[in-house]
Amino acid sequence: MEILVASSVGTLTAAGVYLILRLRAFPVILGLALLSYAVNLFLFSTGRLAIDAAPILNPYGEASYTDPLPQALVLTAIVISFGMTAVLVMFALGAYLEAGDDSIDVESPDPAEKESGA
């Protein structure tokens, strides 16, 4: 099982990194979405894996529980990463509508042009 989770994290990371290295805004957003899956899974996995051991306390007897702390951290991370994606999407949209192009690299590295607000 551990191998499956680790390989999923690895595959998601690799795909995410490859996509964020693309030149257009949309693949970068997709890449970031994949990277957030990877990061969330990774954080979750630091609590080690357990089956049928949800951290819901059983009032009627002894039971084993998995580590709840990474889960709490990941839960907020999931929500926050949604917020981040939304802001990025907005940037991408704004940039595309203003510039007519969703390329993420600034074409001209000429500082004079950059300073004049181009």
Place this chain on the structure above:
Amino acid sequence: MILDLAEWRMSIDSSFLPIISLLPFLGALVPGLMIRAGRTACATFTALPTFLALVMLLILAPGVMRGEVYTAEIAWLPQLGLSASFFLDGLGLLFAVMILGVGLLITLYARFYLSKDDPMGQFYTYLLLFQGAMLGIVLSDNILLLLVFWELTSLSSFLLIGYWKHLPEGRQGARMALAVTGAGGLAMIGGMLILGNIVGSYNLTDILAAGDQIKASDWYVPALILILLGAFTKSAQFPFHFWLPHAMAAPTPVSAYLHSATMVKAGVFLMARMWPALAGTEIWFYLVATVGLITMVLGAVIALFKDDLKALLAFSTVSHLGLLTMLLGFGTKAAAIAAVFHIINHLTFKAALFMTAGIVDHEAHTRDIKRLGGLARLMPVTATIGTVAALSMAGIPLFNGFISKEMMLEEASHTYWFQNPWIVPALATLGALFSVAYSLRFIFHVFGGPVRDDYPHHPHDPPFGMYAAPALLAVLVVVIGIAPFLAEPVVKMAANAVTGAETKPYLKIWHGINPALFMSVGAILGGAVLLALHRPLDRAWIAAPRPEAKVIFDGLVATVVRWTRGISEALHNGAISRYLAYFVTATVIVGFAAYQGGALGAPTREMLPVPIPVFFGWLLLIIATATVVILHRQRFLALVVIGVVGLMVSAGFVYLSAPDLALTQISVETVTIMLLLLALHFLPKETPAESTGLRIGSDAVVAVAAGLAVGLLAFAFMMRDFDSISAYHLANSYKGGGGTNVVNVILVDFRGYDTYGEIIVLGIAGLAIFALMEALLSGPAGARLRNSSYDLDRSRDRHPLMMVVVTRLMLPIAIMVGVYIFLRGHNQPGGGFVAGLVVSIALLMQYMASGFAWTTRRQKIKYHTLIGLGVLVAGLTGAGAWLAGRPFLTSAFGYVHLEPIEEFELATAALFDLGVFLCVLGAVMLMLYSLSRMARHAGETVNKEPMGYDPSRAVESLRKKAE
């Protein structure tokens, strides 16, 4: 109960200390307002806090004179050894009185000096800020606190020096002062931290008591050099002396304050303060005394050839600071006494001289000595003050400068420099000689000689208020000069504090016939001769090539700027994909290096078995991920496939005992996909193929390396046991938090602070998106949007009837589910986050099916309000804990049993969770709402209303027809 009166008195007195250091900062708020009441009122309200602080100090003075040391400590960050602790001993009292006393005089003087066009409120605010910073330095008992105040003086002096913002010299001078003293301050931080590490405490009193330990340490020399760098830059010691003359572009009150009593004396103060801890070693002597000696001679020589009155005084200040530094460098008790005495004397005559120069400038409209002369007839009062102060600066008998200069020469006369007995006395005499020359020049070339008729403005004595301050100082000059024993107790008090031992200063005018007397006589005669020869010497000086410090400094700055610009432009060239590639590669390499360096133990856990369905789930995830990468150019397809990835991740969470995560993931997934679909409507539907094969290859290598690294790291993690704080949460979730869903209890209780921060971030993200959209729609993008046509991908039926009906039916059910999830959250999977997401999905469906306009019409509460309410509810719940005397966000709970319902729980944490719910709902809705507004903006072409056939409207229209 008998009160120990003495002790009680002591604690009251000590509590003055933080108030004294705070007063100027509080007072700094006032002048900016009071300026509306007029200039005099403004000056009065500036003087008030200064005066109050001075009174408090004077109340404490008798105790300090008796040898008591007052301390006050307020713990601030005890973990870092940082506390707001203050102490007052002889040295601190001397400096504090000087700072406040001269501050009062400067306040008075500036009232008359500044013109009507100058923003006076600003000036006084800066002045008080600076005064507070200086006061903080001399009263701090903690070296970290001292550093804070030290940096504050650099910053506030920057404001003061650059006060005349319209003058380029002012701005440049301020920048130079900040660069030099700021850089020195940074070095000093390093030195002080080393010092703290050696002693094991950042308290000054501990450090001063640990002098032997410090001097024996291997780190003594680096600490000394770093601290001296700070002191030398502040006190304008060679080779950092160049900033001080350029700071003369400031208004004269600033110069008088900064360069007589305060800013530049901070360096001297620091050396005096650290004297017991650092002085007395060979390296101290050779570094400090030598630098002081060079500065003294150099400053005096340059001062003689300056035509600008203030420049002359500036270099004279540099020279006198050199003298003080040298005396402290000697490391003997007698030299320390001389230094303390000269600090007082220099303050009196130099402040008076600066103010005199300011009066001359103010009245004659020039400070150029070559255009002045004969002012004694025109402004006799000013001339008298200036002459008295300048004679003291020259070291003429019966003025206070004479006595301390004699003491300095006496000390120099028996100081050996590398076994050489004459070099220090000779150079000291030379410095004194030039000092006499420029002082006499100040008198004779400005006030002496015939009255001229070509002054830029006809000068006469200023109003009383303007010369009152320098006149008072001139009186002090004469009084101390004639009756030096009056100053003895003060000097003794400060010198005791500097040396940390009992001293017996013996101040008198006539010391008998000794080497110092001959040196003094020689200096005075030589100085007079130099002045007589000034004209030819001046010509030679002007003709001689001299290094110009400002050109060198500017060149240095320009070079550094060129370098940094080269580096940043090479790295920061606008290609985001390149930065990301560098970042990922660097992270992988650093991680690999860490792996190489650390020792990874053997795995301690067994692997869990893999059931067949789980394996297929995994396979689906891998295939979907690969598909996203391969198909990423077809954006719609990629979006659909990425949904599969999200679903599989949620399923994974379900299987691996994380029901809360699964719930959250699946609802976030839904919302995200909706968001991306909406966005994609306005974006190109396909990504053009731009990357070269080489680029794809290299990106793939980087990506696979990163993936492998993260995968292996995760695997290593999962195969090993380690201890964490998780067990605590499991054990206390029910007992302490009253809930059985440990994840939820962690979120709303144990780590409530984090959650509170996170909902605020989410709220800000929502508002930011709203604001962005607002700006976008009103700009050129809005016009572009209105003019583009999206006919191709638009469905013919905007509001499919089936969908409209189903979503309306679903709405109450979905909201019920949301409420259910929310209520069970504390004990079963669920909670505010998930509930917020579920309800927002239910609402979003209305937008999708029935349209923006229809839904907005029915919306009662604005989403902004929801966000605000959420944060407010969570915050108030947290603050409620204060009422019970607990820290912020402490939760309380109890069980209630009401017939006929089963026993249930009431917890404040549920209220907090309600805040989370509201905030999440508001933020998510605001985000999608903003995006949909864009869709509305793009224009509507097909059926505008949901339910194209509305029976009620048909009836309506029939009735109208009938009428």
